[in-house]
Amino acid sequence: MIDLAALFGLSRRQLAARGLVGLAFIAWLVTLCIWFEITPTRLGRGIDGLFVILRMMIPPSPGAQWHDILQGLAESVAMAFFGTVVAACIAFPLGFFGSRNVIVNGLAHFSIRRVFDGFRGVDQLVWALAFVRAVGLGPLAGVMAIIAAEVFVLAKQFAEAIENADPRQPEAIVATGGTRLAVVRFGLLPQVLPVLLAQTLYAFESSTRSAAILGVVGAGGIGLQIAERIKVRYWNEVSFIILLILVTVAAIDFLSARVRRRLIGEASPR
Amino acid sequence: MIDVEAAFQAQRRAKRTATLTGGALLLACMLVSAWVAEAWPSSLIAGAPRVGDYLSKLIPDLRPHVLFADTKTEGSLGYWMYRIDIWLWLLFETSQIAALATLLGTLGALVLCFPAASNLAPNRAVYWAFRRFLELFRCVPDIVYALILVWTFGVGPLAGILAIALHTTGALGKLFAEAAENADMRPWEGLRAVGANWPECVRFAIVPQVLPNILSYVLLRFETNVRGATVIGFVGAGGIGQELYSVISFNYYQEIGAIIVLIVVAVSLIDLLSERLRTRAISGEQGT
């Protein structure tokens, strides 16, 4: 009889505990598979079908409606850019309100941050659906959805960045007799601004990717083009659009990394 | 002799011009994007009251004196949340979809991330290839995966799970790779020196170091995936998203509001829980 416990270097109790956890885990997986109807046949058939589609995706081709694709892409990037900038502007004061160094009252701080979290829970797509209802189809709804969703994401990030700021600079301003506003303007802003800008740029990158899907519900951008072509199964056009998005996001990634380096580089002392 | 004052003024001027050009560029980009996105201030302002109108329809009609009456009385909480048993079940289903998807995505990411780390990859080509692969997975939004997978795997949670898992592989893979790149290479070199092969080195030299980071990223990703799972239902992949899409289509405003409130509460709770677990994961490792 092999002493399993000694083999793993554990006591018998530890082995039993880990064994139990392992069994529970497997039971959980099996329950889910039954619940969600994940059977080997279904997986097999699905993967077969997937390979068929993948084969049909090559070679990618823009198709007859390529100008729609380009327009959609331009819309997505424009929506992401405009929306992120506006969201950053609105999140800027909100970030201050959500940070412990500015709002010292513990209860107020906690509630404000929970409000941010709450609205963050609403996915961009849900906002988009609501805005399409309100202002009609088209990229305007998408822009508003991006603003609504990003504001709270950025507000939380800004607040955390402000909280992580070096307290010595604000202290110095207070020591020289500066007002609250001066403390913020000269003590917090100079060190925090580069971080905020970097976070905004990162938000722009991810907004571009998520703007692509807003079109699926009619809120403008390239999502509609993809959804259409999937519905009529023009797979090589679908792969073309995906590649186009990939290239665009990579380009924006690259540009924003450059801008970020310049901004952070500028802020550091020479 | 360096004229400090003049140098300072020159630097200030340079900085000012840089800020001004940056600002002008930003303004130009804003104008162009506003035009393309049809987001003129006039339409934004015109649209705002309509948005307010729509959002106000979502707010339930709750009357204080009958707040705790039964589900048939208008104005009570029960009347507003009359389908709460269905919704809670769907929320649970959604969280399980997100959990399974995150698990699969993590496994995929673990397999792909190490060749995508510059310090670990056997050669430059492998590094480049795996990095691009991960980017490809990450770039396509999960909804697009879901739209495609619904065709082959049919409607239902399976397509949603696989879609989110694919996207998660890319997203987590990149983060894992970056964590691996920041790892201390000495254990790696030590193991290499005694003749361990590549997978063994990864498993014993790198993984123990990056495990706390990995756990933290996985938990964070789970939060995001719960949010994603709530909307994956829009394209027929199950969960509360499908119900939400239905009631939005039917314009049952009160129900839309109720479901959104439930989603927000659920996601907040999961966020809170995940934050606690994350701090424990990081501090726990430091404790040992």
Add this chain to the structure above:
Amino acid sequence: MITRRATLAGLGALPLAKAALAVEMPAPGKRAWAAELPVIRMGLLGGENDADRLARVDTYKKLMETIFGVPVKLMVAADYSGVIQAFAAKQVDIAYNSPSAYAQSWIQSDGDVRPLTVTQEQDGSISYVAVLYTRSDSGISTLDQMKGRSLAWADPNSASGYLIPRSEFRGMGIDPEAGRYFGRTGFAGGHEQTVIAVMNKQYDAGVTWTSGIGDAATGYSRGMLRMMVDKKMLDMKDMRIIWKSRPILNGPLTVRKSTPAAFQEDMLAFHLALPKTHPDIYRSVDMGNGKDWVPVKHEDYQPFIDMLKQEAADRRKR
């Protein structure tokens, strides 16, 4: 002219409503209403038809632009929901609706929509039917055998894919909610997706629309089944139709009532004349082998509005 149109509208519900009068295309030239409506925003459903449709709708759009001298903006929606809310938000001026979508638009916009025309089939009728179908190898051949089986609805805002079957089932004493008479019910994300889901055995049965006339083996003269047969996505041999609804009035071309009256009349005249003056453009825009567009009035859709209100009331009875 006005009296003639009124009489036509009155006869609209009868199958013999042939436009026996020569309706001419309105004369080209900018109108007075262009001041109030500088762009015509037309709502279009994407993806329900061929992708070429977007290209073929182009000629239709250009003709309208030439005749009326104003640009036409096509706003593509993923489903009827978007179009309905666009009407309510006054974001769209004219769109093709299903009967159910029209009724919803009317409810959501507080009556700010007006139906103009409907498609007339080759046999003169202006209606279609909803059908309940299963796989021919499913062993289900009647509605009784559907007890406890799974059913897929097509689209929440579809008359044939949701509203009418449910209303008629209720009339037969069958509660269409999930778990009552049927087992699992759900939406598959569109008419086409529903057929595919049933064929893939994900649901035992589905509902969709078809003209109900013509050869069943080729998917009838017009409708979702015909479109899928033409696209080689469906072989009617694999499918069995186990129930047909009573005739459903075709969905109307809908115009927003708050647009200038002259605009609405111009649209009506344009669409009444199009099938005769430009038959190719008509064929590319209308989905299938329809014959003509004939006028229709709001009262014809009152039953749908009542059904929708009934649905909302019944939803609470759990």
